[in-house]
Amino acid sequence: MNNFEYVRAEGLDGAARFVAGHHGAKFIGGGTNLVDLMKYNVEKPTALVDLNRLAMRSVTELPYGGLRLGALVTNSEVAYHPVVSAKYPLLSRAILAGASAQLRNKATTGGNLLQRTRCVYFYDTAVPCNKREPGTGCPAKEGINRSMAILGTSVSCIATHPSDMCVALAALGATVQVAGTQGSRSIPFAEFHRLPGDQPQVDTTLAVDEIVTSVDLPAAGFAGHSAYIKVRDRQSYAFALVSVAAGFELADGIITKAGIALGGVAHKPWRNAELERSLLIGKPANRDTYHAFQLALLAGAQGYGENDFKLKIAPVTVVRAMEQAAHEGEQA
Amino acid sequence: MVGKLALEQRKDLAVATTLTVNGNTHTLDVEPWTSLLDLLRERLQLTGSKKGCDHGQCGACTVLVNDVRVNSCLCLAVMHDGDAVTTIEGLGSEGNLSPIQQAFVDHDGYQCGYCTPGQICSAVGMLKEGHAKTEADVREQMSGNVCRCGAYPGIVAAVRHIMATSQTEGAR
Numbered sequence: 396m397n398n399f400e401y402v403r404a405e406g407l408d409g410a411a412r413f414v415a416g417h418h419g420a421k422f423i424g425g426g427t428n429l430v431d432l433m434k435y436n437v438e439k440p441t442a443l444v445d446l447n448r449l450a451m452r453s454v455t456e457l458p459y460g461g462l463r464l465g466a467l468v469t470n471s472e473v474a475y476h477p478v479v480s481a482k483y484p485l486l487s488r489a490i491l492a493g494a495s496a497q498l499r500n501k502a503t504t505g506g507n508l509l510q511r512t513r514c515v516y517f518y519d520t521a522v523p524c525n526k527r528e529p530g531t532g533c534p535a536k537e538g539i540n541r542s543m544a545i546l547g548t549s550v551s552c553i554a555t556h557p558s559d560m561c562v563a564l565a566a567l568g569a570t571v572q573v574a575g576t577q578g579s580r581s582i583p584f585a586e587f588h589r590l591p592g593d594q595p596q597v598d599t600t601l602a603v604d605e606i607v608t609s610v611d612l613p614a615a616g617f618a619g620h621s622a623y624i625k626v627r628d629r630q631s632y633a634f635a636l637v638s639v640a641a642g643f644e645l646a647d648g649i650i651t652k653a654g655i656a657l658g659g660v661a662h663k664p665w666r667n668a669e670l671e672r673s674l675l676i677g678k679p680a681n682r683d684t685y686h687a688f689q690l691a692l693l694a695g696a697q698g699y700g701e702n703d704f705k706l707k708i709a710p711v712t713v714v715r716a717m718e719q720a721a722h723e724g725e726q727a
Numbered sequence: 728m729v730g731k732l733a734l735e736q737r738k739d740l741a742v743a744t745t746l747t748v749n750g751n752t753h754t755l756d757v758e759p760w761t762s763l764l765d766l767l768r769e770r771l772q773l774t775g776s777k778k779g780c781d782h783g784q785c786g787a788c789t790v791l792v793n794d795v796r797v798n799s800c801l802c803l804a805v806m807h808d809g810d811a812v813t814t815i816e817g818l819g820s821e822g823n824l825s826p827i828q829q830a831f832v833d834h835d836g837y838q839c840g841y842c843t844p845g846q847i848c849s850a851v852g853m854l855k856e857g858h859a860k861t862e863a864d865v866r867e868q869m870s871g872n873v874c875r876c877g878a879y880p881g882i883v884a885a886v887r888h889i890m891a892t893s894q895t896e897g898a899r
Contacts, residue, residue, distance in 0.1 A: 398737040401759035401805050423806070430762070430801045431782050443759065445806055475858065495871025496853065497789055501797045631870035 396433045400442040407574050407606060410444050415576045415604035417442050422606055424467060424506035427498050432511060436520050437527055451608055460614030466505030466607045473504060483612055485621035485642050489563035492625045495632050505607035508561060512554035513634055515539055525551040526595040541701040547661040552595030553699060556588060556663050557634050565664035566640035566654035569612050575605035588663030617642025622719035624712055635659035637708045639716035650675045660709055667692055680721040689713040742805045749817030763802035764788045767814060775815035775844045786872035789845035790814050796852025815844035827851060830885035838876035846872045850886050
């Protein structure tokens, strides 16, 4: 790990100004991913600005019925929060499907959004990687790509976003609140992460000096009908090969609201709200509907060899998650 | 001599850090890149916590920070100024084992013992969290602690024994 300066942030403004004014400075929250990347010399910050003393550690109910998760609330605290468990069970399930208890106890809400890919080439400084060193190439396309993306890839990068929590946040339609030297703004979850394109080194639409202050959940949380299914190599403590977060609101067997997002298949949680409107809303909650939807959602998916199996697993996992969500709460 | 410059540490970047470890308060000048694990082992000679993978994957470094279990290898020590840390050395000692330590002995919860301090600190943290009710819960919530000897059945039995005898308070 390289030498760096340590700064304890006393306020949002000062923290943002420090990072804006110091080349190579980074914010740190829980640090479970950043410190690991620093040990591999993938991240080499000149300074770390510790955000942990800032007042972003509470969960508060919003006036319109939503829930604000402060950026420093740990993944464990969110997963086991009574309001989250009751109103947003999809989020609890997704978080508890990820990492280990120790990591969830340390990792923060904001940091979970900002974790980097676990692509083996990204982690190995002895090999090229366009995400780590733009312009050097991507050996993953013809290499070890079992865990890599099948949707939204580019010539430059086929990495996946590793989060489980973010898949649920995408399905729920959360909003990310951020603050920086240019003021504060709200980012719809679907616009927070980006596809690699020709700039795979840029994971999100966040500016360098912007800090995630909270993640806001909408009033509707699919409390009655949701499911999170994660396909992985081990039963616990493994990243998703394919995961699906599915949430419905139903009226007499007809879908009135839907949120379906996939993890493990793309550079960001994969959701298509347009397809949900055209193929799910107003349709009966049955297997024909789910099948037609997955065909459209996964159209254009492409394998790279080792990850070809995802082309078979993703469709059935989408259908299974939608069935499980629709039937949640029914007597067997 | 080789690589001396590259290895030279910027001592001027050290930050005064106060930690209470197993009830004893220490104030140390700490370089920001020092992990909590390295501080415990190298500065305080508390070598119970183990450096297995040093990447948060094996759980051998698990300690309790303000009673919450974390991977000390992924904690920067300077970020824990003012915090209270409990390591395996703070749970019990030779001839004065805590109930959970005794349960690991009684139920064959280890073979080589390398992962054991982390397993026990993790178990104490899990019992405090209070979300584990069944054997499946214990296995899932202890999955961040890897045992290469495969002593898992004994580890689960030891933890289940403590749960059954409701000695969670005494587990400290």
